[in-house]
Amino acid sequence: MPEIGNTIVKLDGVERHFGAVRALDGVTIAVKAGECVGLVGHNGAGKSTLMHVLAGTGTPDQGTITVGGEPQTAYSVSRAQTLGIRCVFQELSLCPNLTVAENTRIYHPSIRGIGWRRRASDLISAKLDEVFPGHGISASDIVQDLAIGKRQMVEVARAFTVTDAPLRLVILDEPTSSLDAHTSSQLLSFVRRTVASGISCVFISHLLGEILGNSDRIIVMRDGKVVTAGAASTFNRNRLVTEMGGIEAEPAAVAAAAMADRESRKLRVRARPVRQSDGRELIAREGEIVGLAGLAAHGQTDLLLAVFRAATQRAANIEVSGPVALVAGDRQTDGIFAQWSISENIGIRSLARLRKGLLISPAREDEMAARWRDKIGIRTPDMHNNILSLSGGNQQKALFARALGSDAGIVLMDDPMRGVDVGTKLEVYELIRDEARGGRTFLWYTTETDELKNCDHVYVFHNGRIVADLRRDELTEEKVIQSSFAESA
């Protein structure tokens, strides 16, 4: 165990908001010299936001940052760099059009003047040799020609290169996500050596084994708050999962719709993900709410889009019977027509029914809009107002009205509750259950584990495959998280 020294960085009561979302809700943490802190939490727990605050790329709305005992007033990227705080971001931050050496120069303002290219090459090559022996990367390689794993290696090695500014803390946000087992272990043993030499690390990973095996201390975050922190030896896998999950059960708001007769109901969707190698497939029947769970971007949206396409054109491995409607999750890009009124936004999926001759009948459009305003509770004085006059939650309601007001028997929902307040959510859950009782089928991708309680059946995704298939009575948060973190690779 390395000797743990003075506190290097301390965050005190840090808050950061994105609109109504509290990404960080009063976080207080401290990192000491020569310490490796593991940071875990579910999607949207606020880990990445916290790292951006530490790295100076995101400014907190509230709270203070203290580095080396000095409170920081004008904290910024360059300030963080002078203080020796580096960050390896989750999304790659290399310039693809530049060489490995040139990308190193970008990181170090002091590499300039005659011979800068030589010095940058030597610096990065030496560090790559140290971290990833046998890496096979040349400093003159252009980054876009490197495979994603090698890019990540370059990025990690670059963060540990030192020129004039000292190196005190390196934040690694999912540094092994694109590395294979061999290079991951090279990196992890390098991290342990570095920490032993007195440099601190903050290590974020979804692979709980990596966290448990390499951290001195573990911090667990949930909903923008630190829920627990302690020496790594006091944690095990199950305790981490429990702490991350938010187990305190909500009141059973879910009306248990008995699905004993599942087999006898009409089949609506049968789909197998492209990357699925075993025989598992997703099955959704009439009147069912089927949840798609797992970590973000592990193939859930891809499957929804594949089902959506399969409704109109033939597709291998996917059977869809009946018309389909999609409720987009990213409503600004994929959902609303920003120039149109609320009623036009609702009516677009049902134009065939709203038509009178060759034209859209304004009377029928208004009638449909009015019905849905009352049914789903869109708060507006006039449905002819522009859609942007609504709050985010009400815009989302309009998108639900578009799908539910259509003839679609199958409704696909792509994590539609992002950034929606609790009141609206409960109203919409109720409506979805109502519609399901009426015979509609829902495919519901959600990153919020609580929402899965509304589903009759849940499929957990990992790396583009279905890895678990849970009935309502088998569904627990622990099971979902456990399967999403399946370390199959």
Add this chain to the structure above:
Amino acid sequence: MTDTPSPTASVASASVPAARGIAVRRWLRALLPALSLVLVVTAIGVLNPRAISYFGFSLMLGLAIPIALATIAQLFVITVNDLDLSIGTFVGFVGCVTATLLRDNPLVGIAVLVAAIGVYAGLGALIHLRNLPSIVVTLGMSFVWQGLAILMLPTPGGKAPDWLLTLMGLKPPFVPFPIIAAIVIAVVVHFGLMRTSYGTILRGAGGNAAAIERAGWSLLRTKVTMFTLAGVFGVLSGMALIGTTTSGDANIGNGYTLLSIAGVILGGGEFVGGRVSPIGAVLGALTLTLAATQLLGFMHIPPDWQVGANGIILIIVLAARALLSRRGDAV
């Protein structure tokens, strides 16, 4: 906010042959501008062997220098993922200033040209700060420059300053002046943009602006630098043009906007991603000058059809390049 471990878990190892294939294709692509120039020169040589001589090249490439300079101006703007639709009328405006003010009243002339470069710098700042599409801003500016040019020189006329005429009329031994000038332009810009440490930052801003900003660099500064350089080379282009044609015309540079964009792309540059090649761009400009003006004359294409034929040659050349680069990208 989203935690996305990549679904491609174990792809850290690229095979060696693939890497070698990439290197070969990259090399071929880098040679492409030179190859197209050789092709056009050969065609001219076959059609008219006498053109391949000191005098022939001096004559044919006279207009290549202003086009090469305008192409370099465009290259700076394209490097940071923008496009300058005003460079042609800007060159025309500079030409009018050169043929009138700079000759009659050099101090005022210099002041006007420096102010025009300042306007370019300001446009860069405006585009960055207000996050405006450069196409719209520069399209608007193209009418401003055109209007100013017509105000300065309502009818073709004026005369280039004598020193400029002397410079552009140089007859160095053995190698024609336009070729020397093209080499100097290519080498200077290549060194500045591709080899210096700040040039790396400038190109990086086109490749991944977020990465540059996260490393603590000012994106405003990179944008202003690039637009200022575009202004400087636009001014050089206008002056070189008047030095070659000896008198001014408000519409003299109008074709340069498209020629400069085509030159950058033909030279191996791409519209986005900070991938540019100054040497390639100069070669591209030479190729286009020869293909678009001289080759057609030697092919006895009537003047009425030359403009249309120009456009077709442009499309063919760029389509050929796109084909080759697509094959190069499909690795």
